[in-house]
Amino acid sequence: MSIKPARTRIAPSPTGHMHLGTARVALYDYLLAKKTGGQFILRIEDTDLKRTVPGAEQEIMDGLRWLGLQYDEGPDVGGPHGPYRQTERRDIYQHHAKILVDKGHAYPCFCTPDHLEKVRQEQMKRKENPHYDGTCRNLAPDEAAKRIANGKACTIRFKMPHEGATVAHDHLRGDITTENKQLNDYVILKTDGLPTYHLAAIVDDHEMEITHVMRGSEWLSTFPLHVNIIRAFGWEEPTWVHLSVFLKPSGKGKMSKREAAQAMKDGYSIFIKDMQDLGFTPEGVLNWSALMGWGVAEDDVMTVGQMVERFTIASLTPSPAAINFQKLDHFNATHIRLLTTADLAARLKHYFTCEGLNVNDDVLLKMIPLIRERLTTLDDCISFGAFFFKDEVAPVAEDLIAKGLDAKQSAEVARKAYQILEAQPDLSHERCEPPFREYVESSGFNAGQVFGILRVAVTGQKVSPPLFESMEIMGRDVCLRRLQHAIGMLEKM
RNA sequence: GCCCCCAUCGUCUAGUGGCCCAGGACGAAGCCCUCUCAAGGCUUAAACCGGGAUUCGAAUUCCCGUGGGGGCACCA
Numbered sequence: 001m002s003i004k005p006a007r008t009r010i011a012p013s014p015t016g017h018m019h020l021g022t023a024r025v026a027l028y029d030y031l032l033a034k035k036t037g038g039q040f041i042l043r044i045e046d047t048d049l050k051r052t053v054p055g056a057e058q059e060i061m062d063g064l065r066w067l068g069l070q071y072d073e074g075p076d077v078g079g080p081h082g083p084y085r086q087t088e089r090r091d092i093y094q095h096h097a098k099i100l101v102d103k104g105h106a107y108p109c110f111c112t113p114d115h116l117e118k119v120r121q122e123q124m125k126r127k128e129n130p131h132y133d134g135t136c137r138n139l140a141p142d143e144a145a146k147r148i149a150n151g152k153a154c155t156i157r158f159k160m161p162h163e164g165a166t167v168a169h170d171h172l173r174g175d176i177t178t179e180n181k182q183l184n185d186y187v188i189l190k191t192d193g194l195p196t197y198h199l200a201a202i203v204d205d206h207e208m209e210i211t212h213v214m215r216g217s218e219w220l221s222t223f224p225l226h227v228n229i230i231r232a233f234g235w236e237e238p239t240w241v242h243l244s245v246f247l248k249p250s251g252k253g254k255m256s257k258r259e260a261a262q263a264m265k266d267g268y269s270i271f272i273k274d275m276q277d278l279g280f281t282p283e284g285v286l287n288w289s290a291l292m293g294w295g296v297a298e299d300d301v302m303t304v305g306q307m308v309e310r311f312t313i314a315s316l317t318p319s320p321a322a323i324n325f326q327k328l329d330h331f332n333a334t335h336i337r338l339l340t341t342a343d344l345a346a347r348l349k350h351y352f353t354c355e356g357l358n359v360n361d362d363v364l365l366k367m368i369p370l371i372r373e374r375l376t377t378l379d380d381c382i383s384f385g386a387f388f389f390k391d392e393v394a395p396v397a398e399d400l401i402a403k404g405l406d407a408k409q410s411a412e413v414a415r416k417a418y419q420i421l422e423a424q425p426d427l428s429h430e431r432c433e434p435p436f437r438e439y440v441e442s443s444g445f446n447a448g449q450v451f452g453i454l455r456v457a458v459t460g461q462k463v464s465p466p467l468f469e470s471m472e473i474m475g476r477d478v479c480l481r482r483l484q485h486a487i488g489m490l491e492k493m
Numbered sequence: 494g495c496c497c498c499c500a501u502c503g504u505c506u507a508g509u510g511g512c513c514c515a516g517g518a519c520g521a522a523g524c525c526c527u528c529u530c531a532a533g534g535c536u537u538a539a540a541c542c543g544g545g546a547u548u549c550g551a552a553u554u555c556c557c558g559u560g561g562g563g564g565c566a567c568c569a
Binding site for chain 2: 447
């Protein structure tokens with residue numbers, strides 16, 4: 001499709017945890033850049049000093065790397081258009097603000113926050129739309145210069161035309177027309193000398209030669225402002241794509257703190273930093289978030305490579321999407337099954353180790369085919385396979401009693417099982433299973449009862465990977481020992 | 494209140510005027526497989542927000558409602 005290499009950017013502000021929405025925009029940015037042979041850039045929008053939280057920037061970089069969305073240019077990797085942190089680009093914004101003032105597209109404003117607030121209150125009382133009243137809009141230039149010389153603090157406001165309408169073009173939504181009188185004279189440079197988003201993003205996107213701006217639809221209302229600023233500079237516009245927002249699972253309203261907390265209780269999260277701990281894979285998270293806002297007709301299980309091949313901005317959807325965590329589970333489980341054994345082993349080892357288990361790599365490699373299709377999240381490996389790495393297991397006594405049998409009968413089954421096992425030179429499952437089948441036939445007990453007792457005795461749990469394959473991996477000695485222990489438990493009941 | 498955006502199964506979506514009594518996926522239900530739990534296979538239920546208009550013909554175009562979302566800061 002696109003022949004021209006695209007330069008895209010993810011431009012988060014370091015004001016909190018990196019969330020799903022950021023990850024999804026970053027993914028689309030990444031896909032477009034890779035598909036066209038362009039670059040994907042990380043820019044930190046930290047112009048609000050009051051809201052910047054320590055560590056947030058690092059969390060963003062870690063999050064992108066964990067997801068595998070490595071940026072070509074960014075604060076910690078450099079690049080030809082740096083710096084990539086807006087607080088380090090102060091001079092650039094001041095310079096550009098001055099250009100706008102000189103061209104008559106912006107003006108200094110000496111109104112104090114108190115005054116502004118008072119005006120706002122009065123407007124609301126009169127049921128008017130809150131907006132800047134224009135006090136400083138027509139201040140004589142020499143009067144403004146005098147005040148500045150006297151050390152009066154000022155902001156710079158963009159001078160929106162009062163007449164006519166602005167037509168801004170969004171790639172997904174078409175032309176968006178707004179009456180200019182609806183627009184405000186927004187502050188573009190604050191008294192602290194730092195720009196607001198409106199100036200900073202526009203200047204940076206131009207300076208960094210960004211060709212496609214993908215961002216949340218919350219920017220739609222100031223979209224005409226941004227377009228006006230670009231036109232005031234006389235610059236070429238990027239292609240704009242305003243993505244939809246994520247709604248909470250109920251579909252009623254956007255994700256809130258409350259919803260985020262609820263998700264956490266259910267074992268899910270909207271924060272990228274939590275995903276690994278919860279056992280999610282980058283592949284699963286990416287595939288899942290990609291499809292909220294991107295319409296794919298069929299074959300929706302995709303690796304990033306496949307996404308790159310298939311991605312087009314034309315197939316993005318403009319409507320809001322409700323988050324569906326069940327679908328995350330599905331994509332996560334599916335991608336786990338797609339992983340190679342060696343890859344899965346490396347990832348699973350982390351969880352076993354965190355659980356305090358001593359991992360035998362040989363056993364790990366052998367048990368993975370047994371548990372792979374049983375995993376929804378990576379940390380499920382603990383509940384399915386921890387017994388492989390424990391010295392002893394501790395079955396619940398009642399679980400050793402098979403359904404329909406009493407303790408005495410169960411003990412009898414266990415003793416017989418021990419005899420059968422003891423008679424086996426090795427525990428290959430092909431060799432081991434037939435004698436047990438014969439026992440089931442001759443004893444009158446059913447397979448569920450016999451295998452159930454054996455399962456609980458040997459694995460310590462009622463639910464496990466396939467029994468005989470598991471025993472083969474555990475080895476004869478371990479199985480015999482555990483079975484002996486279970487017999488003891490049953491005989492005491 | 495004002496402005497802007499959005500609208501197909503419960504959810505994510507395909508669909509760009511006839512190929513659609515609307516396709517896929519998740520979830521749900523049932524069956525098969527089966528040593529537990531999964532995975533897998535097969536099957537079923539499930540949607541074009543409402544009303545006008547354009548047209549031989551509309552899920553698809555236009556208008557009006559309604560509903561949902563976003564914004565109205567010296568925050569991004």
